[in-house]
Amino acid sequence: MTRTRTLFQNSLKLTGAAALILSLVACEAIFGPPTYPVNNVSDGDTINVKDDGGKNISVRFACVDAPEIPHTNKEKQSKKTADKNQFQWGFKAQQRLQELVKQGGDRVRLTITDTDQYGRKVSEVRLPDGTFVQEVLVKEGLVLVYREYIKDCPSVAIVEQAEAEAKKARRGVWRDTKFVEPWDWRSASK
Incomplete structure (x- = not known):
């Protein structure tokens, strides 16, 4: 002081x-660093926040990839087992993220590491009390470490340790033998 x-x-x-x-x-x-009000939770690894000027910012979580939720009518009406399974886990990840955001008073702290091809700010996300959101979701088996982009992850050791714990305890997707990793599901859905 x-x-x-x-x-x-x-x-x-x-x-x-x-x-x-x-x-x-x-x-x-x-x-501490500023907090941003969360407008909405798009899915298990994307939120929308408002900056000080009132501008909406789409934030993609660094380090992780969440199971997908359906975006099109075709996906929503799909009868494929792989789709239903992917969306079930996607909704669970989205719901848990909504709970975490609410726990933080609908505010988050961002450590922006990059901007992705869609213009979203890639960021590590923490609640105002310091809770690292990606770590919680990975530890609960609701999102996976996104190894393709791990080089852009300042907290790589934390999320990798959380994933090792989730796998060992067979939490979330790690107990589901039918689960397809989101990057493989997206690839097969094209």
């Missing part, structure tokens, strides 16, 4: 943009 007070006192000697930037850094040191 003394260091923050010194930073603040020194910022009083500065003027203009330098003082503002230093004040913002001091505020973040005291209060």
Whole structure:
């Protein structure tokens, strides 16, 4: 706290943009990074938030891939066992994510690592209390580590450990012998 007070006192000697930037850094040191209100949970690994300017931002979770939910009428009406299974797990992941978001007061903290081909911000997502959302979902067997993009994951060790625990305990998709990994399901559905 003394260091923050010194930073603040020194910022009083500065003027203009330098003082503002230093004040913002001091505020973040005291209060933590900003939180964003969540507008909706699109599926098990995508949310929409609003920035300070009121702009909607689509956020794709870094490190993980969730089972799919149906997007088209054809998918919604599919009678294929693989589709039904994929969507069942997709809805479970989406529902659990909604519960976590609500637990965080409908607010999240983002660590943006990239922007994907669809313009979504790829991000690690935490609740205001620091709970790492991807870790929870992986540990519960509701989403999987997305190895194709793992190089962009700052918390790779955390999600890999969570997945090892889920596999060993046979939680979620790891107990379902009919489950098809989402990337394989998408590939087969094309």
